[in-house]
Amino acid sequence: MKIPKRETLNYWNPILETLPLEKLRELQVGKFRRIVKWAYERSKFHRKLYQEAGLKPGDIRSYEDVAKVPKVEKAMMRDIQRKDPFPYGDALCVPLEEVTEFRQTSGTTGLPVYQPDTWQDWEWWSEAWSTILYAQGYRNTDRVFIPFGYNVFVAFWAGHYAAEKVGCEVIPGGVLDTEARILKIQELRATAMMATPTYVLGMADTAKKKLGIDPARDLAIRKITCAGEPGASIPSTKRRMEEAWGAKVYDHVGATEIGAWGFECTAQPGGLHVNEALFLAQLEDLETGEIIEEPGRKGKVVITALDRIAQPCIRFDSKDVTEWAETPCPCGRTFRLIKGGVAGRADDITKIKGVLVAPSAIEEVVRYIPGLGNEFEVVVTKKGDLDDLTLKIEILPEAEGNREDILTQLKDQLRLKTNLGYNIEVHPCNSLPRYEVKAKRFKDLRKQG
Numbered sequence: 001m002k003i004p005k006r007e008t009l010n011y012w013n014p015i016l017e018t019l020p021l022e023k024l025r026e027l028q029v030g031k032f033r034r035i036v037k038w039a040y041e042r043s044k045f046h047r048k049l050y051q052e053a054g055l056k057p058g059d060i061r062s063y064e065d066v067a068k069v070p071k072v073e074k075a076m077m078r079d080i081q082r083k084d085p086f087p088y089g090d091a092l093c094v095p096l097e098e099v100t101e102f103r104q105t106s107g108t109t110g111l112p113v114y115q116p117d118t119w120q121d122w123e124w125w126s127e128a129w130s131t132i133l134y135a136q137g138y139r140n141t142d143r144v145f146i147p148f149g150y151n152v153f154v155a156f157w158a159g160h161y162a163a164e165k166v167g168c169e170v171i172p173g174g175v176l177d178t179e180a181r182i183l184k185i186q187e188l189r190a191t192a193m194m195a196t197p198t199y200v201l202g203m204a205d206t207a208k209k210k211l212g213i214d215p216a217r218d219l220a221i222r223k224i225t226c227a228g229e230p231g232a233s234i235p236s237t238k239r240r241m242e243e244a245w246g247a248k249v250y251d252h253v254g255a256t257e258i259g260a261w262g263f264e265c266t267a268q269p270g271g272l273h274v275n276e277a278l279f280l281a282q283l284e285d286l287e288t289g290e291i292i293e294e295p296g297r298k299g300k301v302v303i304t305a306l307d308r309i310a311q312p313c314i315r316f317d318s319k320d321v322t323e324w325a326e327t328p329c330p331c332g333r334t335f336r337l338i339k340g341g342v343a344g345r346a347d348d349i350t351k352i353k354g355v356l357v358a359p360s361a362i363e364e365v366v367r368y369i370p371g372l373g374n375e376f377e378v379v380v381t382k383k384g385d386l387d388d389l390t391l392k393i394e395i396l397p398e399a400e401g402n403r404e405d406i407l408t409q410l411k412d413q414l415r416l417k418t419n420l421g422y423n424i425e426v427h428p429c430n431s432l433p434r435y436e437v438k439a440k441r442f443k444d445l446r447k448q449g
């Protein structure tokens, strides 16, 4: 077999990325059986789940059988983590000694979920991200700046390692403020960057207004990889970013519990490839649960990370809503495309400033603080290109004397529980709308412009 050269084809893995569909499905089913068997034999959680469904790993023989395997919801992961071994619980499939990486979900939709990975898993993360970066034109001639607060969230960690794996030179832009980051990008003539769309636009704004730097003219960034928000798949936002930076902007999609499973290529086909060599993604009808294979019909993504071993992600209900594209991508990859990326979520959880927020998380904080009235209102708007978040509250008359303390506590708790900053508006007591049955405390006005 003649193996094509990566350089001539522009694929990170020329064989896997162009496998004929039939072979690709065969590969996925084989790997799927393997990971289900792995979890069944090693995790109490998975064994119980499958036994209750009357399912044994050997029952999976075809692509159609995949949908017979019970789904895993995020809430189930929280229950698991109350069990041994600490702190991950009984979905862990390796001895604790083999866990080398700790990450956690943002916890904005409730308690954070911890994510253990082995070193092999971490290599796998890098491999998934290498596929993304190579497809977006990252090469060993690139100097990549990563303006990200390296912390317990996975965010761009794997992107950092992958950029090294691809051969790029990587500049970690950790605890620098925005101005310092821009100056570093200029000083080192960085050629590529990874950030959320909100931050990409915010940086451009800061560069112009505070430093008199026009990123498109004065900086050398020519590729930007986005994550965390759908912006890079929203044509108008993408255009604004590309114009502000004089760069190509590419989207990718992933999650802490799943991995980096989808990516845009340099053909910019108006959608994202699913990395079907490492993941098995199916679209499920939101009402009937039927598997959707045809284009043009929206469904939610139920996804398996085929090679992740410490805490397997098997048939995870991502709640991401999307649809299959009508036509294959001109880039030649056989990995299927989801049209328009991931545009929304199956429930009311919403992304603000790149962070997932459930209205219930805000409610939890407001009601946690003594001295605050029961009523509140959250209003999300757009200020220019950035999300603006206002929380309207009432302070009870008897607590007026502690006003400053209450506001400090509120801000701290909100940041802690939702990872976001708010404009706090104190309204006179009893002035915010009251509701009888269902409250409308969460007002997302961003779409109205």
Ligand SMILES: [Zn+2]
Pocket: 265, 266, 267, 269, 273, 329, 330, 331, 332, 333
């Ligand atoms: Zn493509």
